[in-house]
Amino acid sequence: MSEFLQQTLNGLSLGAIYALIALGYTMVYGVLRFINFAHSDVFMVGAFLGYYLAKLVPAATVGGGLLVLAGSMIGCALLGIVIERLAYRPLRRGPTLNVLITAIGVSLLLEYSGQFGFGAAPRTFPVLFPQRDLHLGGLVISSTQVIVIVVAAGLLAALQVIVHRTRIGTAMRALSLNATAAQLVGINTDVVISFTFGLGSALAAAGGILYAMNYPSIDPLMGVMPGLKAFVAAVLGGIGNIPGAALGGLILGLVETFVAGSPWSTYKDAIAFGVLIVILLCRPAGLLGKFRVEKV
Amino acid sequence: MPFAPSRYLWPLAALLTLAGPVAAQDVIKVGEVASMTGKDAAFGQSSHKGTIFAIEELNAGGGVLGRQLDLVTEDNQCKQGESATAARKLISRDKVVALLGEIASSRSLEMAPIAQASHIPMISPGSTNPRVTTIGNYVFRVCFIDPFQGTVMAKFARNTLKLQRVALLTSVSSAYSVGLAKYFKEVFVRGGGAIALQQTYAEGEKDFKAQLTVIKAAGVDGIFVPGYYTEAALICLQARELGLAVPIFGGDGWDSPPLIEIGGQAVEGTYYSDHYSATNTAPVVQDFVRKFRVRWGGETPDAMAALGYDSAMVLADALRRAGTTAAPQLRDAIAATKDYPGVTGTTTIDAERNASKAATIFEVKGGQSVFVESIAP
Amino acid sequence: MPKPHLALLAAVAAAALVARGSGLIDPYYLDVLTIIGINVILAVSLNLVNGYTGQFSLGHAGFMSVGAYLSAAVSLQAGPAVLGSDPSALAQGLFFLGALLVGGLAAAVAGLLVGIPSLRLRGDYLAIVTLAFGEIIRVTFQNIDALGGALGLNGIPPYTTIFWVLAFAALTVFTVSCLVNSTYGRGFLAVHDDEIAAAAVGLNPTRYKIVAFVVSAFFAGIAGGLYGHFRLTITPGGFDFTKSIEIVVMVILGGMGNMLGVILAAILLTLLPEVLRPVAEYRMIIYSFLLIVLMILRPQGLFNLKLRRAKRAGP
Numbered sequence: 001m002s003e004f005l006q007q008t009l010n011g012l013s014l015g016a017i018y019a020l021i022a023l024g025y026t027m028v029y030g031v032l033r034f035i036n037f038a039h040s041d042v043f044m045v046g047a048f049l050g051y052y053l054a055k056l057v058p059a060a061t062v063g064g065g066l067l068v069l070a071g072s073m074i075g076c077a078l079l080g081i082v083i084e085r086l087a088y089r090p091l092r093r094g095p096t097l098n099v100l101i102t103a104i105g106v107s108l109l110l111e112y113s114g115q116f117g118f119g120a121a122p123r124t125f126p127v128l129f130p131q132r133d134l135h136l137g138g139l140v141i142s143s144t145q146v147i148v149i150v151v152a153a154g155l156l157a158a159l160q161v162i163v164h165r166t167r168i169g170t171a172m173r174a175l176s177l178n179a180t181a182a183q184l185v186g187i188n189t190d191v192v193i194s195f196t197f198g199l200g201s202a203l204a205a206a207g208g209i210l211y212a213m214n215y216p217s218i219d220p221l222m223g224v225m226p227g228l229k230a231f232v233a234a235v236l237g238g239i240g241n242i243p244g245a246a247l248g249g250l251i252l253g254l255v256e257t258f259v260a261g262s263p264w265s266t267y268k269d270a271i272a273f274g275v276l277i278v279i280l281l282c283r284p285a286g287l288l289g290k291f292r293v294e295k296v
Numbered sequence: 297m298p299f300a301p302s303r304y305l306w307p308l309a310a311l312l313t314l315a316g317p318v319a320a321q322d323v324i325k326v327g328e329v330a331s332m333t334g335k336d337a338a339f340g341q342s343s344h345k346g347t348i349f350a351i352e353e354l355n356a357g358g359g360v361l362g363r364q365l366d367l368v369t370e371d372n373q374c375k376q377g378e379s380a381t382a383a384r385k386l387i388s389r390d391k392v393v394a395l396l397g398e399i400a401s402s403r404s405l406e407m408a409p410i411a412q413a414s415h416i417p418m419i420s421p422g423s424t425n426p427r428v429t430t431i432g433n434y435v436f437r438v439c440f441i442d443p444f445q446g447t448v449m450a451k452f453a454r455n456t457l458k459l460q461r462v463a464l465l466t467s468v469s470s471a472y473s474v475g476l477a478k479y480f481k482e483v484f485v486r487g488g489g490a491i492a493l494q495q496t497y498a499e500g501e502k503d504f505k506a507q508l509t510v511i512k513a514a515g516v517d518g519i520f521v522p523g524y525y526t527e528a529a530l531i532c533l534q535a536r537e538l539g540l541a542v543p544i545f546g547g548d549g550w551d552s553p554p555l556i557e558i559g560g561q562a563v564e565g566t567y568y569s570d571h572y573s574a575t576n577t578a579p580v581v582q583d584f585v586r587k588f589r590v591r592w593g594g595e596t597p598d599a600m601a602a603l604g605y606d607s608a609m610v611l612a613d614a615l616r617r618a619g620t621t622a623a624p625q626l627r628d629a630i631a632a633t634k635d636y637p638g639v640t641g642t643t644t645i646d647a648e649r650n651a652s653k654a655a656t657i658f659e660v661k662g663g664q665s666v667f668v669e670s671i672a673p
Numbered sequence: 674m675p676k677p678h679l680a681l682l683a684a685v686a687a688a689a690l691v692a693r694g695s696g697l698i699d700p701y702y703l704d705v706l707t708i709i710g711i712n713v714i715l716a717v718s719l720n721l722v723n724g725y726t727g728q729f730s731l732g733h734a735g736f737m738s739v740g741a742y743l744s745a746a747v748s749l750q751a752g753p754a755v756l757g758s759d760p761s762a763l764a765q766g767l768f769f770l771g772a773l774l775v776g777g778l779a780a781a782v783a784g785l786l787v788g789i790p791s792l793r794l795r796g797d798y799l800a801i802v803t804l805a806f807g808e809i810i811r812v813t814f815q816n817i818d819a820l821g822g823a824l825g826l827n828g829i830p831p832y833t834t835i836f837w838v839l840a841f842a843a844l845t846v847f848t849v850s851c852l853v854n855s856t857y858g859r860g861f862l863a864v865h866d867d868e869i870a871a872a873a874v875g876l877n878p879t880r881y882k883i884v885a886f887v888v889s890a891f892f893a894g895i896a897g898g899l900y901g902h903f904r905l906t907i908t909p910g911g912f913d914f915t916k917s918i919e920i921v922v923m924v925i926l927g928g929m930g931n932m933l934g935v936i937l938a939a940i941l942l943t944l945l946p947e948v949l950r951p952v953a954e955y956r957m958i959i960y961s962f963l964l965i966v967l968m969i970l971r972p973q974g975l976f977n978l979k980l981r982r983a984k985r986a987g988p
Binding site: 007011115123124135216217221222256259260262 | 333334335337338340341342468495496497498500501502503504505506507509510512513526529530533537538539552554557558560
């Protein structure tokens with residue numbers, strides 16, 4: 001029983017991180033109908049930013065940790081806005097596939113520049129928050145896992161508030177429903193899109209820091225696999241749907257963890273993708289997604 | 297928008313440099329294929345540092361056979377197929393006298409048939425899969441092979457650590473890991489031990505709690521992790537977090553400073569086998585470590601760097617003994633390498649063109665790798 | 674094209690000529706030319722699905738790997754038995770053709786298995802499912818010890834020559850362009866432009882999509898077989914989604930649905946990393962930077978000389 005509980009905790013912690021990254025994918029998709037391939041690399045930049053910022057604050061303190069988190073989120077928000085402005089905005093009028101290629105280009109650029117600038121060898125991510133482990137019977141709960149789950153939940157709640165209770169959030173939702181109509185009612189699409197990218201990138205940065213806290217080894221290619229998994233999670237939950245992304249992330253984290261602990265652990269990735277395919281076959285728009293009926 | 301012609305000038309210039317044949321008589325060209333970018337770039341960058349450092353040292357000492365060495369390095373981006381193209385280019389365009397590379401066995405297997413067919417000697421610094429040198433008699437390596445290392449660790453686990461039931465945690469996406477685990481298992485079981493269970497992960501993963509939780513529940517007295525330091529450090533960290541206090545041990549893939557940096561307290565008391573350690577007090581090693589640090593801004597050389605260094609030095613030694621850069625004589629000279637004092641151990645190339653050298657077992661103690669015992673082939 | 678069959682024969686004859694003279698070509702250039710040929714097959718076959726039929730597939734490398742593995746397995750297992758110790762060139766050629774066909778057909782079956790469930794899905798969902806299938810294929814091969822596991826297969830006999838590669842490239846271009854330019858083939862473009870309208874005029878979009886998947890997978894399998902017998906060693910990791918994305922980039926850069934453009938893009942994107950070798954450290958940085966710049970400056974595709982704009986659903 002304690003093994004089951006332990007695995008559940010492990011799965012939730014992993015799932016929370018996937019959820020955070022998935023949120024960024026899903027937000028950008030909801031507003032722009034486009035998969036931002038560079039998102040996973042903003043995640044990586046966030047972790048590296050945290051690595052360098054952590055040198056400026058005292059180690060293992062709550063205040064220091066929060067400062068690093070905030071600093072990294074702001075830095076990556078700016079990065080996301082810059083990328084959007086330079087690489088994506090000129091292509092907004094054309095077919096989405098072109099922006100996709102540009103996104104791939106940005107992703108590769110960030111990865112290889114990272115390898116060039118930071119070197120390919122992994123670095124140790126410093127301890128940000130004070131670490132304590134709780135032992136409950138056979139169950140081991142590390143403070144890092146708890147922080148990850150709490151922060152992820154907090155950011156998700158904050159995101160829901162922004163999207164549903166603020167003017168800019170309403171503007172984002174309007175844009176995702178119908179971009180032309182949104183413009184007609186006076187919404188400045190450029191500002192809203194920039195804001196969406198900034199917000200998504202900030203979430204990616206948070207995901208990067210939490211990921212690095214949990215697995216303290218960072219390198220320029222660290223975003224590739226989590227990014228892919230998070231993308232799968234976003235689609236699983238229904239891409240464009242914020243609670244769906246969170247749900248997808250949690251499901252994927254749990255499935256992966258339980259499979260990894262089972263005799264079929266070598267097929268872990270295949271099973272995760274298999275679950276995705278099965279769910280999409282039953283619900284072609286994802287778990288919480290709305291299937292858009294095309295009017296002729 | 298019409299194309300700006302200036303966009304074509306630059307690649308055109310590059311093409312022109314490809315067109316002319318390379319013919320410099322007073323320089324010996326040595327080719328290197330390494331993964332400088334891409335997912336295993338950490339290993340390729342490391343071995344490259346060792347190799348180029350060796351070449352620089354040799355040139356500073358007057359070169360080899362009275363000529364300077366020119367190292368031509370090609371990056372394969374860790375992509376399938378690239379090592380072959382790079383090898384082809386080095387042989388036919390750059391006319392290298394020998395090829396150094398690669399670390400990953402799968403990429404060495406791409407280069408080896410080309411080197412063999414062109415009769416250009418090839419020395420792999422770090423490929424441990426037995427198949428590589430079976431491609432042909434022009435293919436060599438300066439490291440030991442998986443069967444040997446698996447045997448070494450199995451004997452150590454049985455005889456020294458006195459382990460009875462061991463769990464294996466292998467990387468399913470790495471041929472090195474799978475191979476090492478297989479040979480360990482064979483010898484360990486033959487020695488009377490038992491493999492309680494086998495768990496797997498894939499390279500690049502960071503979360504092993506699921507696998508470790510199962511291992512913990514199985515009640516083993518040791519865990520063998522034949523993977524790379526990138527995952528080993530995290531595995532140890534998470535194992536200790538989960539309350540797994542049993543000995544954890546691995547192979548030469550563990551050796552690199554980040555193992556201890558990232559692993560910290562969690563890797564204390566772990567063991568691994570290697571041909572080399574920066575803390576080895578032998579003069580040739582300490583000399584190498586000191587000079588390497590000076591050259592690369594304080595960086596301590598890891599096993600890949602040391603192997604890269606030795607591959608170049610063994611080649612130079614063979615060139616001197618052959619007295620010529622002609623391929624057949626050079627090949628024979630490499631094959632005849634005996635008791636060469638390399639930084640990764642006294643190296644003799646055996647009949648299968650593999651390096652015969654002792655493996656050393658290290659324990660991580662007090663943030664350092666400490667010598668435990670040496671096991672000869 | 675007035676007499677496509679004659680053009681195909683001429684192309685095959687040209688391939689034979691090049692092969693005859695291949696001893697005069699620098700081995701490195703020959704190497705690059707062979708890879709260009711394989712990439713052309715991959716890009717043109719993917720163009721059928723992504724370009725002409727408008728289905729966003731991200732799993733092409735998976736089909737390539739099926740072809741590579743199965744044809745290599747045939748060569749390694751059945752080769753010595755069927756060919757004996759000193760086969761004639763003709764026998765070897767026929768055997769190789771057989772092995773390639775086995776690989777291609779296996780890949781086609783995989784295409785069928787992937788295509789059928791995926792057809793309910795649109796756009797980005799289809800993309801992620803094809804990507805997922807590609808990864809599942811990779812993980813499966815990684816776990817099959819008989820196929821080498823993580824190390825893959827090596828010691829594959831070197832049957833691929835420039836003749837085979839160029840001949841199959843010509844065959845792929847011939848098949849895809851004839852298919853698309855035929856009366857039946859107009860259906861692909863119809864499905865691409867407006868699936869509902871196509872259904873309304875009596876076409877079966879599902880059948881067209883399946884045909885596109887199967888045909889493109891077949892040629893991807895052939896390309897995989899050619900690759901395996903050229904590099905002599907294949908690993909599951911070499912056919913992952915980054916490889917799929919490389920091929921997708923060729924198709925999009927060439928202008929989706931533009932045959933000539935896609936061929937030129939395949940050639941360019943294979944040559945570019947080679948040309949950039951002198952600055953190897955910055956090679957990928959320059960490559961990715963060029964990608965961004967090219968898409969911004971010429972979004973209709975590099976070589977899209979006709980102005981065929983893909984219609985985007987929605988505002």
